[in-house]
Amino acid sequence: MNDRAARVLGVRDGFGGLDPAEGLASGLRTWVDGGIECRGEVVCWAPAPADADDAPGRLFDLVAWEQFHNDVHLGSFVPVDDAYAGGPLIGVDAQRILLRQGIALAREVGRLAGELSTPIPLRCIIATTETNGKFRFYRIRPDDDWSWLFENLDHGRGFVVVIDFLPRSHDRFQSAHIAAPQRAALFDLVELLAPDVEKARGRLKDVLENASWSAFDPEDALIEALFDSVDSGLAYFDRVIAGPDEIRSHLEQLSTCPEGLTWDWYDGDTKSGKTETALRNYLRLLADQSRVVGTALIGVFAGERGLALGFLSSDKLERFIELAAAAEAEIIIYGAVEPDVD
Incomplete structure (x- = not known):
C-alpha cells in the first residue's frame, strides 16, 4: 500500500x-x-x-x-x-x-x-x-x-x-494451521527481536490466525509482527532504490540500534550506483561496525524488492540461527554467508 x-x-x-x-x-x-x-x-x-x-x-x-x-x-x-x-x-x-x-x-x-x-x-x-x-x-x-x-x-x-x-505452495504450510514447532519458533524469534514483546506477539498471533489458503511466508509474518509506529524491531526498505543515507536514517530510529555504533567510516564509495551489489557492500561494512559493538545486523527479504533490517545482540545470535531454521525463515546475517541476489 x-x-x-x-x-x-x-x-x-x-x-x-x-x-x-x-x-x-x-x-x-x-x-x-x-x-x-x-x-x-x-x-x-x-x-x-x-x-x-x-x-x-x-x-x-x-x-x-x-x-x-x-x-x-x-x-x-x-x-x-x-x-x-x-x-x-x-x-x-x-x-x-x-x-x-x-x-x-x-x-x-x-x-x-x-x-x-x-x-x-x-x-x-x-x-x-x-x-x-x-x-x-x-x-x-x-x-x-x-x-x-x-x-x-x-x-x-x-x-x-x-x-x-497466491495459491498455497505444496511444500510449505500444507494447511492454514502452521505446525506447532514452527509456530513456536516464530514467536521465539519475535521475542528476540521486538522492543515491545507483548505488542509484537499480539500482531504475530493476528497474522497466524488470519492465514488462509493463500501463500504464507514466515518472513512476511515476522516483518508484520515486528513493525511498530512507536518502537519497531525492523526498518523496511525498497532494496532497489534505498541508499546509505536512507538506511542510516531509519536504522538510527530503532531502539535496538547500538549506542556505540558509528557512521563516520562511510566514505561515499557505494554511492556510485543504487545497485544491489552496492547495497550489499554497504551493509557488509555496516555489519563489520556493528560487530565491533557486540551487535549483529540482520535482514529479511520481502518479495522482489523489499528488505527489512534490524539489530540483534551478538550473544543471542546462536539461538537466533536455531530458531530461524525451525521457523523455516530465510534471514540474512550480514557479514556471514549471504545469498547472491543480483
Whole structure:
C-alpha cells in the first residue's frame, strides 16, 4: 500500500485492525454471494458476461478486460458521509471506511479464488480519493509487467492498497494451521527481536490466525509482527532504490540500534550506483561496525524488492540461527554467508 494508506489505516500498529468492526457491508456481501468464475482466459464476477469467451475483445489485453468487468464503486454499496459542492467530496474518515470495506471484500474474493476447482493467483486493488472509492481484481499472469503500479503508489493524492492472493505452495504450510514447532519458533524469534514483546506477539498471533489458503511466508509474518509506529524491531526498505543515507536514517530510529555504533567510516564509495551489489557492500561494512559493538545486523527479504533490517545482540545470535531454521525463515546475517541476489 502507499504511505498515505498506511498512515490512515494505522498499519504501523499491526494488521489486526484492518477489518471493519461492522463487518462486510451487505451491499458488498451480495457480490461475494454471487461468487466468481473462470471463463476461457479470464476471471470475473459470476455469472460471466457473454463476451468473456472473446476476451479481451476491443480492450488492450486480458488484464484490462478483467479490470473493466470486475470494477466495483464502493461508495454505491457502503454508506458514508459525503458533501456536494460542485461534485462529491469524501472526507478522510469516509475514505478510511471505504478502504477497510475494500480490504474485507478483497479477503472474500481471495478466498473465492482459492476455492475454485483450480485455484488461481489474484490481485485486488482498493483505491479511494476525495471523489470516489473503487475496488477491482484481476488474475496475476507470469508475463504481465506491473512494476509501474508499485513504483507509482505514492505519486497521487489518493489512498491505494494492493493485495495479492497466491495459491498455497505444496511444500510449505500444507494447511492454514502452521505446525506447532514452527509456530513456536516464530514467536521465539519475535521475542528476540521486538522492543515491545507483548505488542509484537499480539500482531504475530493476528497474522497466524488470519492465514488462509493463500501463500504464507514466515518472513512476511515476522516483518508484520515486528513493525511498530512507536518502537519497531525492523526498518523496511525498497532494496532497489534505498541508499546509505536512507538506511542510516531509519536504522538510527530503532531502539535496538547500538549506542556505540558509528557512521563516520562511510566514505561515499557505494554511492556510485543504487545497485544491489552496492547495497550489499554497504551493509557488509555496516555489519563489520556493528560487530565491533557486540551487535549483529540482520535482514529479511520481502518479495522482489523489499528488505527489512534490524539489530540483534551478538550473544543471542546462536539461538537466533536455531530458531530461524525451525521457523523455516530465510534471514540474512550480514557479514556471514549471504545469498547472491543480483
